[in-house]
Amino acid sequence: MxxxxxxxxxxxxxxxxxxxxxxxxxxxxxxxxxxxxxxxxxxxxxxxxxxxxxxxxxxxxxxxxxxxxxxxxxxxxxxxxxxxxxxxxxxxxxxxxxxxxxxxxxxxxxxxxxxxxxxxxxxxxxxxxxxxxxxxxxxxxxxxxxxxxxxxxxxxxxxxxxxxxxxxxxxxxxxxxxxxxxxxxxxxxxxxxxxxxxxxxxxxxxxxxxxxxxxxxxxxxxxxxxxxxxxxxxxxxxxxxxxxxxxxxxxxxxxxxxxxxxxxxxxxEEGLERRLARHRQAGRAFRAALKAIGLSTLPPEDLASDTVSCIRLPEGMSAKAVAAHVRARHNIVIGTGMGPLMDRTLRVGHMGVTASAQYVLPTLIALESALSANGHKLTRGEGVKAAQEVFEE
Amino acid sequence: MxxxxxxxxxxxxxxxxxxxxxxxxxxxxxxxxxxxxxxxxxxxxxxxxxxxxxxxxxxxxxxxxxxxxxxxxxxxxxxxxxxxxxxxxxxxxxxxxxxxxxxxxxxxxxxxxxxxxxxxxxxxxxxxxxxxxxxxxxxxxxxxxxxxxxxxxxxxxxxxxxxxxxxxxxxxxxxxxxxxxxxxxxxxxxxxxxxxxxxxxxxxxxxxxxxxxxxxxxxxxxxxxxxxxxxxxxxxxxxxxxxxxxxxxxxxxxxxxxxxxxxxxxxxEEGLERRLARHRQAGRAFRAALKAIGLSTLPPEDLASDTVSCIRLPEGMSAKAVAAHVRARHNIVIGTGMGPLMDRTLRVGHMGVTASAQYVLPTLIALESALSANGHKLTRGEGVKAAQEVFEE
Missing domain, CATH: 3.40.640.10 (Type I PLP-dependent aspartate aminotransferase-like (Major domain))
Known part of the structure; x- marks a missing residue:
């Protein structure tokens, strides 16, 4: 594996x-x-x-x-x-x-x-x-x-x-x-x-x-x-x-x-400006996906990081359970929260090579699946689609 | 190179x-x-x-x-x-x-x-x-x-x-x-x-x-x-x-x-005891070589390290010059001294894989050549021979 x-x-x-x-x-x-x-x-x-x-x-x-x-x-x-x-x-x-x-x-x-x-x-x-x-x-x-x-x-x-x-x-x-x-x-x-x-x-x-x-x-x-x-x-x-x-x-x-x-x-080789723009796009795409499936980041949009998205989970859902599903079924590691946010938030990085559709879209597929399995109501594919639209702008 | x-x-x-x-x-x-x-x-x-x-x-x-x-x-x-x-x-x-x-x-x-x-x-x-x-x-x-x-x-x-x-x-x-x-x-x-x-x-x-x-x-x-x-x-x-x-x-x-x-x-895989014995042998071989070419380590024999030999150079010879020769002609890095011993001693490591005839003998060849070029009287090959005898014991 x-x-x-x-x-x-x-x-x-x-x-x-x-x-x-x-x-x-x-x-x-x-x-x-x-x-x-x-x-x-x-x-x-x-x-x-x-x-x-x-x-x-x-x-x-x-x-x-x-x-x-x-x-x-x-x-x-x-x-x-x-x-x-x-x-x-x-x-x-x-x-x-x-x-x-x-x-x-x-x-x-x-x-x-x-x-x-x-x-x-x-x-x-x-x-x-x-x-x-x-x-x-x-x-x-x-x-x-x-x-x-x-x-x-x-x-x-x-x-x-x-x-x-x-x-x-x-x-x-x-x-x-x-x-x-x-x-x-x-x-x-x-x-x-x-x-x-x-x-x-x-x-x-x-x-x-x-x-x-x-x-x-x-x-x-x-x-x-x-x-x-x-x-x-x-x-x-x-x-x-x-x-x-x-x-x-x-x-x-x-x-x-x-x-x-x-x-x-x-x-x-990439150029710093292009690299920064790529991260901005990835961050925006990720947040668009979250919105499409009824979630949001912990900080408001204007504070939200373009390298690490901290996702506020629906009441009662366990970050550990979602991350475990993503890992077990999709072989992708995402982070749970830290400190007081430990089991109430998920943290997903989109940085370096992963600030791209290649990595963000499969992660969103996995996330939709894990959230769904943990009881969150969403229409599969809506998050992915919203992100893809941003990547294709 | x-x-x-x-x-x-x-x-x-x-x-x-x-x-x-x-x-x-x-x-x-x-x-x-x-x-x-x-x-x-x-x-x-x-x-x-x-x-x-x-x-x-x-x-x-x-x-x-x-x-x-x-x-x-x-x-x-x-x-x-x-x-x-x-x-x-x-x-x-x-x-x-x-x-x-x-x-x-x-x-x-x-x-x-x-x-x-x-x-x-x-x-x-x-x-x-x-x-x-x-x-x-x-x-x-x-x-x-x-x-x-x-x-x-x-x-x-x-x-x-x-x-x-x-x-x-x-x-x-x-x-x-x-x-x-x-x-x-x-x-x-x-x-x-x-x-x-x-x-x-x-x-x-x-x-x-x-x-x-x-x-x-x-x-x-x-x-x-x-x-x-x-x-x-x-x-x-x-x-x-x-x-x-x-x-x-x-x-x-x-x-x-x-x-x-x-x-x-x-x-x-090697076994710790065998590894330690290999280092003892390499240390002994190196010191036998030094003796054969009229040099010695800084510490007396019973204190001399089996992993690092610190060589006391003949009066007036520059450690820097010897090390530079060894590096330039033989592509081998040896160390000069530290602190007050900086240009008066050389330090040669025989540790890990280099505690072996494979590495020690070529280093001695290089050292004989460099010492000779820097005015030390020695019979080429005597040091190598003395070391080899120890390795073949």
Whole structure:
């Protein structure tokens, strides 16, 4: 039996050429053929996808390690940090900042609800925060938040702006520099469609300054980003590495870097704008299907994510049962909810290669079948048809 | 041109079947087919290689992340920790413990020199330490330290015993339970011969207790091992995960876990004892060759590592020049020194597949040629011959 197709909120289905890119002998992480030729070039090219002129770094990990590396490198004990908490992932940033001793103020947003920008601006104005952290695309609720508007509020008061773009970047537009993002924290296992195992972070000059002026070193040795500046970034790019002496302060998973490079190739071949448009279309198609079968996403349409749809289930229906049906009968993996939404929502990813009719339509067939089997009244094929119409626009 | 053969102190040359094991579609880290079927079984089988009945965990990272996860999970601000510092890697543990606020006493050992057990015992007796940390096989000097004897000293005084076995395990005998190791901290990219990207740690019941009784949570969210106990270890094995609800607190690199599984297969097929004997033979052969061409390892014979030989170069010869010759003319990567030994020593790995005549003999040919070209007087072939005699014993 083939392994199931991944239509959950991540990891995303991998293109075969990305898997194949891992067919490499080992290499020394100190070898310039790898260091300069593969790693640095790949990271440099990522800047176009991040829409930044800042340096992009990669460390072993995953999305949450990207958050942790950034938070641990920037937040000192006692530092006042405002965290937008609109779901599980926002709450993780809060916990990370608290673990390193930050004085965290959570800015709570109802699950799947809009972020009240006026209230946020007031909170920022009345507080004395060093940093503001938020999740761009909250994977637990399928809501995309206006990081541009929040960035403006942060910038107006001189706050560092930390943004989790784990499930958005390369699927939903992320404009690091335009939005004033100081650390853009993400990972390749979602919309990039690359394997799990790396964390990605871009770092602004202001964020480097904040790290340089810390009173004492970050609690982490391996994930202290300042060590990357000193050992990895070359002097001509503002770093501390003398010519020919660049080293990553931690060995980087060679094979995953090759996979990431292949992913960057694919994104460049497609073109970022076309890729973003493809995700917009897939998100719209998926939501049109939901509407046609009498369902909706948890967040309102204008907040609904184009990479992860969080479906509000009819009263009394079990997310676990629906997902199990989809898996057992159709060999497709979709996600159930997280936290308080655990058994009340389903989460379907349409990101990377799966943001397409090829993957979305069979998933809708499976979903119609599973919902029907679990007692939801629908006319079979209506959802699929509605989605197909969007794909054929 | 083929990529160079890796005969440095790590990462080690990868067997092709290990590389091939990464040819896998993605999978959800939440899928029991992966979680229970691949990840848990592989970790469970690792216990035989660790020679432990404790749980073995894996997190994204590398050797130093294994150290950091353990140190961060166990050491609280103010905790008195004794760190054996016999080289670069011992010094990293010291730095990690200091970064999380530990009150660290370094126990300095001269580079490549023996560890004075009497002095250590006295230090332990006169201090009030919570933990003792050491590196079993110091990759920077090629010296293997008596972790069994040190473990006895730690145990006698009730100290937690943290051991870095990054470049020893599966190549040099490591007896976690017999030696009283509370956290065995290692990684698959050295003697295992698996790709970079994972950290491995085994945790004793005493270490869990120390984590449970912390005053405040570890500074790391992603690498707090206690979260692994609560979310990943099943209740019947002392953990907190209810049946069917096991989750890794961080997504684990699927593909690297498949590679690790293949490595475990290979180790089991060969048999651990035979594998260790093969490494002993390779180490001995390499040192016999050095002697035959008028060189020696940095540490005395009885300390010399069977996985990494650190060669003391003749006065005035540049390690960089020798390594460059070996790379350019023979397409073999060997390592130069680290820290103060940077240009005065060479480091050659003979671990995993390269602990064999197949890899050691060509490396010796290359080394003889490079040393000769750099002015060392030797009779070509003498080193190779001496090594071959050991391999043919």
């Amino acid at each position: 083939e392994k199931p197709i991944l239509m959950g909120p991540g990891p995303a289905q991998l293109p075969w050429r990305v898997v194949r890119a891992m067919m490499q002998p080992g290499e020394s992480h100190l070898d310039p053929a790898f260091n300069e030729g593969v790693l640095d070039r790949t990271l440099f090219r990522l800047r176009d996808i991040f829409r930044t002129r800042n340096e992009v770094l990669t460390v072993p990990g995953s999305g949450r390690v990207a958050l942790e590396a950034s938070v641990t490198s920037l937040v000192e004990p006692g530092d006042p940090v405002l965290c937008v908490v609109a779901g599980v992932f926002g709450d993780w940033i809060r916990e990370m900042a608290e673990r390193v001793g930050g004085a965290v103020t959570p800015f709570e947003v109802g699950l799947g609800q809009p972020l009240d920008l006026e209230r946020l601006e007031k909170t920022v104005r009345e507080g004395r925060f060093k940093a503001l952290a938020m999740v761009h695309n909250e994977t637990s609720t399928g809501a995309t938040y206006p990081a541009d508007a929040v960035g403006r509020i942060a910038r107006d008061r001189g706050l560092l702006f930390l943004v989790d773009t784990v499930s958005s970047i390369s699927g939903i537009d992320v404009r690091s520099d335009e939005w004033g993002i100081d650390t853009n924290m993400t990972a390749p296992e979602k919309a990039f469609g690359a394997p799990i195992g790396l964390a990605l972070v871009s770092v602004s000059p202001r964020a480097w300054e904040a790290m340089e002026s810390r009173k004492r070193p970050a609690t982490s040795f391996s994930y202290d980003l300042l060590r990357w500046k000193r050992m990895w970034l070359p002097q001509e790019r503002g770093g501390g590495a003398a010519p020919g002496a660049r080293r990553t302060p931690i060995v980087v998973p060679i094979h995953l870097v090759y996979a990431l490079r292949e992913t960057v190739d694919m994104i460049e | 083929e990529k160079p053969i890796l005969m440095g102190p790590g990462p080690a040359q990868l067997p092709w079947r290990v590389v091939r094991a990464m040819m896998q579609p993605g999978e959800s880290h939440l899928d029991p087919a992966f979680n229970e079927g691949v990840l848990d079984r592989t970790l469970f089988r690792l216990r035989d290689i660790f020679r432990t009945r404790n749980e073995v965990l894996t997190v994204p990272g590398s050797g130093r992340v294994a150290l950091e996860a353990s140190v961060t999970s166990l050491v609280e601000p103010g905790d008195p920790v004794l760190c054996v510092v016999a080289g670069v890697f011992g010094d990293w543990i010291r730095e990690m413990a200091e970064r999380v606020g530990g009150a660290v006493t370094p126990f300095e050992v001269g580079l490549g020199q023996p560890l004075d057990l009497e002095r250590l015992e006295k230090t332990v007796r006169e201090g009030r330490f919570k933990a003792l940390a050491m590196v079993h096989n110091e990759t920077s000097t090629g010296a293997t330290y008596p972790a069994d004897a040190v473990g006895r000293i730690a145990r006698d005084r009730g100290l937690l015993f943290l051991v870095d076995t990054v470049s020893s395990i599966s190549g040099i005998d490591v007896r976690s339970d017999e030696w009283g190791i509370d956290t065995n901290m290692t990684a698959p990219e050295k003697a295992f011969g698996a790709p970079i990207g994972l950290a491995l740690v085994s945790v004793s019941p005493r270490a869990w207790e120390a984590m449970e009784s912390r005053k405040r949570p570890a500074t790391s969210f992603s690498y707090d091992l206690l979260r692994w106990k609560r979310m990943w270890l099943p209740q019947e094995r002392g953990g907190g995960a209810a049946p069917g609800a096991r989750r890794t607190p961080i997504v684990v690199p699927i593909h690297l876990v498949y590679a690790l599984r293949e490595t475990v297969d290979m180790i089991e």
